[in-house]
Amino acid sequence: MTAADEEVDVLVAGSAGALAGAYTAAREGLSVAIVEAGDRFGGTFAYSGGGGMWYPCNPVLMRAGCDDTIDDALRYYRAVVGDRTPAELQETYVRGGAGLIDYLERDERFAFKILPWPDYYSSAPGARTDGMRHIVAKAVPDERLGRFRGLVRGPLDHERLGAPQPDLLTGGRALIGRFLWALAEQPRVAAYLDSPLVELIVEDGRVTGAVVEADGRRRRITARRGVLLATGGFEHNAEMRARYGVGGLATDTMGAPANRGLAHQAAIAIGAATDLMDQAWWAPGLVHPDGRAAFALCFTGGIFVDRAGRRFVNESAPYDRLGREILRAMRAGSVGPRYWMVYDSSAGEQPPVAATNVSFAPFQAYRAAGVWVQADTLDELARLIGVPPDALTATVRRFNEFARRDDDPDFGRGRDPFDRAFTGGASPLVPITTPPFRAAQFGISDLGTKGGLRTDTDARVLDTSGRPIPGLYAAGNTMAAVSGETYPGGGNPIGASLLFSHRAALHMAGE
Incomplete structure (x- = not known):
């Protein structure tokens, strides 16, 4: 067995919704390595002008007097998604967002506000047309990010049109910035750009780490508690789009440039089950x-x-x-x-x-x-x-x-x-x-592909027999979307990504 170049408790691949997992793991006392395939942190999440989260009955909404109920939200979600994804996965998402916001708000570096955004199936039972299930992070100055200052991806006008990068982080960049602000002060968190995960290490049936490419060489990172794959979709991989029948062109996607499906491929190579691979947002x-x-x-x-x-x-x-x-x-x-x-x-x-x-x-x-x-x-x-x-x-x-x-x-x-x-x-x-x-x-x-690895409610990746693969977790667009073939409301992709990354880290901390 080749010796590891680095050893941590948790290895997180990706730096958008994945940051919720990295933050949670670090806050729970675990050492973390973050590997990001791109040259900036944030992924597609950083391109979102709103960066919203669809979290019914979360503390921000309830403090404002929202009269929503989880039962109404769950009735809506089930009516829209149907039985295309497991009911327990849907319920975990609908019920879990409020707890995540409560967890984050205990840290003064996180602050949120309401951005009303109506549900997308407004005639379905339980729908809200007033937008009171949707929140966003408050803007944050880039200077607060410490060692991560100047390293948040986007916005789109900067990358595509050459516009100056603003000093104030807003939209999706605001929440990414707040996670990085919190992580910058964690001494047991290492973070690497231009470092795609290309292979998973399996020992005695358990994922124990991964191989990462950086600067033309491969290095092994051992993860004692587990590996979280949240690297986005495969929207920029024209061959994978064609293989799975994803409509549209790779040149027309809004996904981050590094979203090429490498983590998908690494998991599939060790027997991970997939679903919704022909789907996108x-x-x-x-x-x-x-x-x-x-x-x-x-x-x-x-x-x-x-x-x-x-x-x-x-x-x-x-x-x-x-x-x-x-x-x-x-x-x-x-x-x-x-x-x-x-x-x-x-x-x-x-x-x-x-x-x-x-x-x-x-x-x-x-x-x-x-x-x-x-x-x-x-x-x-x-x-x-x-x-x-x-x-x-x-x-x-x-x-x-x-x-x-x-x-x-x-x-x-x-x-x-x-x-x-x-x-x-x-x-x-x-x-x-x-x-x-x-x-x-x-x-x-x-906005990216939504097909990916099948998981349980703790974000554990399942094999083709439906059993969890020990040590392997997935979230975001690397995970088969909890919403199936629908898009229930603005903030659903980001909300699900953050929540299941958080749950993955809590499960690893519990182990």
Whole structure:
């Protein structure tokens, strides 16, 4: 047996939701090594503008007088997710978030606030349309991070557009920063960037550590209590996407660049069971001048049209549900890898998209790239975007009549409370009447894959016989999502990642 280069109690792979596991382990008195494949800490979590957590009845909400109950939240979650994932896993998530926030708030370095964000299936039993299940971390100055100062990934505008990195950490970066602030003061916590986990070490049926690559060499880290895999998904691995049938393109994902599925592969190699490997957290993607489609939401107008020039979806539906409908149309052949949003000039040239996640470039860049076009007539616009002119004209005429009546009998746009959540209650059915008529190109984007390793309620990875693999844990997008094939509400991916990382560390501490 090769000697270990380092020995700790807990090895944590990943540095987004994984930090909740690292923090918990350290707080419970264990030594920790964090290995991150990227050149910054934070993963995809750091790109989230909100960084929300869907935690019903947590202390932040209850102090504000929220009248929610866990029973209502659990009824909602089960109605949405169904039996696609184990009931006990769902219940653990719904009930567990409040306890995690209570645990964190005992440390003065953690502070949270309410960011109302409505549930995504607002007609399901137990749903809340007031957003009172969603909280975020309060902003924190980067200077407080000690040895981790300047090392938080993101934001997206910094990485994709070269914008200056702000000194104040907000959104997902705020919570990552708060974890790093707390960890910086723990002498028994080591952290390594540019250090992907590539292999798990197994002795007598137990995972006892891992092999990590750094600076062109491999080194072994032994973990006495266990290894937590929370390295994100495999969205940037085109071969894995194709193998498992994940829709969309690796170039259009919003996932962190290092999310290539190495931890998935290491666990599968020792017999770990997987689930949901064809799934992702999908969304429509606005195509930018560089040709990449980036997650966009909050459409306050416009219509999507297929190759025949017809509408094919409720454009104001929650982004994952909308993304899934777009994928169905793509698989049926009625929509190509790129399709168009049609709108008018009543509000100017910019498409009616309230949240682009990657900021707009100068408008002339979109025109020069051919991803925004305009014409004085709908017939002319139809020819520019390659759809039948008569069909597009008829589609817009029909939609304008729906807008006049404020009712969409074709796709129900505006009927669900969520459809009006980002228009101040105003109708999202905005007539297309003011020339020049415009079109912006879209694709399908994602927030990462959600297929991964099957686990129990303590985040222990299960083998193909359904038995826990001793010493191995998973959370985040390395774990098969507790929400199955749905996206119940904003803050669900981050919330689940943090909670199951925390539970993994508590289980290791208990051992």
